[in-house]
Amino acid sequence: MKTLKALLFDVDGTLADTERDGHRIAFNRAFTEAGLDWHWSEEIYGVLLKISGGKERMRHYLRHHRQGDERSERELALIPDLHAAKNRFYWDMLRKGEIRLRPGVERLLREAHAAGLQLAIATTTTGENVTTLLEHTLGPEASGWFSLIATADEVEDKKPSPAVYHYVLEHLGLDSNECLAFEDSENGLAAARGAGLSSIITVNDYTHAGDYAAAEWVVDHLGEPDLPCRVLGGRAAARLPRFPLVDVDLLTKIQRTRVRGSIR
Numbered sequence: 001m002k003t004l005k006a007l008l009f010d011v012d013g014t015l016a017d018t019e020r021d022g023h024r025i026a027f028n029r030a031f032t033e034a035g036l037d038w039h040w041s042e043e044i045y046g047v048l049l050k051i052s053g054g055k056e057r058m059r060h061y062l063r064h065h066r067q068g069d070e071r072s073e074r075e076l077a078l079i080p081d082l083h084a085a086k087n088r089f090y091w092d093m094l095r096k097g098e099i100r101l102r103p104g105v106e107r108l109l110r111e112a113h114a115a116g117l118q119l120a121i122a123t124t125t126t127g128e129n130v131t132t133l134l135e136h137t138l139g140p141e142a143s144g145w146f147s148l149i150a151t152a153d154e155v156e157d158k159k160p161s162p163a164v165y166h167y168v169l170e171h172l173g174l175d176s177n178e179c180l181a182f183e184d185s186e187n188g189l190a191a192a193r194g195a196g197l198s199s200i201i202t203v204n205d206y207t208h209a210g211d212y213a214a215a216e217w218v219v220d221h222l223g224e225p226d227l228p229c230r231v232l233g234g235r236a237a238a239r240l241p242r243f244p245l246v247d248v249d250l251l252t253k254i255q256r257t258r259v260r261g262s263i264r
C-alpha cells in the first residue's frame with residue numbers, strides 16, 4: 001500500500017497571510033514610487049487575487065479596471081520594473097519581521113520533518129520570495145528542510161494549472177497518492193487536483209467563501225495545542241471529527257483513507 005511520503009505546501013496565503021498585508025502593500029509602495037496613481041485597496045486586491053502571478057495581476061488590472069484610460073497601453077511597459085520594485089518592498093517587510101507564519105505552520109513543518117516526511121514547496125511566486133519568507137520566519141536553515149522548492153522560476157504556467165505540482169511529483173519521484181497538498185484558494189485546489197493530489201485547505205479572509213467540496217479537509221488554520229482549528233468541511237471531515245489540529249497522525253489517516261478508496 002502507498003504510504004504518506006511528502007507534504008507539498010503552497011506559499012502565499014497558506015504558509016503566511018502574505019497577500020493583504022504583504023504583497024498588496026508592496027505593490028502599492030511600488031506604484032507610489034513610480035509616480036502612478038494606482039492604489040489597490042483590500043477590497044480590490046481580493047478581486048485581483050483571482051489572477052495568479054503579480055505581473056499577470058497588474059496586466060489584468062490595466063486591461064479590466066482602467067479601461068478607456070489612454071495611459072494604460074504605455075503603463076503596460078512598466079510592469080516588469082514595477083514587479084521588481086514590489087519584490088524589493090516585499091523582501092524589506094519580510095526582513096523586518098512584519099509577516100509571520102500562520103498558526104500551526106511551523107509546528108507541522110517541524111513535526112513532519114522530524115518524522116521523516118519529505119517537504120516541498122509548490123507556488124506561483126518566485127524563489128527569492130519563498131526563501132526570504134522561510135529565512136525570516138523559521139531561520140536561515142529552514143530552506144534546507146525542503147527537498148524541493150518549485151516556483152515560477154522553474155514552472156511558467158501558474159495555478160490553476162497543475163504544472164507546478166506535476167513538476168514537484170516528477171522531481172521527487174513520487175506518486176500523487178504518496179503526497180498531500182496544502183492550499184488556501186480555489187486556484188490552488190484546482191492545481192493540486194489537476195495533478196491527482198488530495199488537499200488540505202486552510203482558508204483565509206480572502207478565500208473563505210470558495211468552493212472546497214473536492215478537498216479532503218477544510219480548516220480555518222492548521223491549529224496549535226492552545227488554538228484548535230475549526231473544521232469547515234471536506235470529504236474526510238465526517239470520518240475524522242476528533243482532531244483539534246492538523247498533525248502527522250491526522251494526515252496519515254487522511255492519506256490512508258483516500259488510498260483505500262473509502263472516501264472517493
Ligand code: XBP
Pocket residue numbers: 010011012013019023051052053054055122123124125126129159188
Ligand atoms: C500566489 C500568487 C502570487 C503572489 C505574488 O501564489 O498568485 O502571484 O500573489 O507573488 P501561491 P508574485 O498562492 O501559489 O503561493 O508577485 O511573485 O507573483
Ligand code: MG
Pocket residue numbers: 010011012013014183184185188
Ligand atoms: Mg496561495
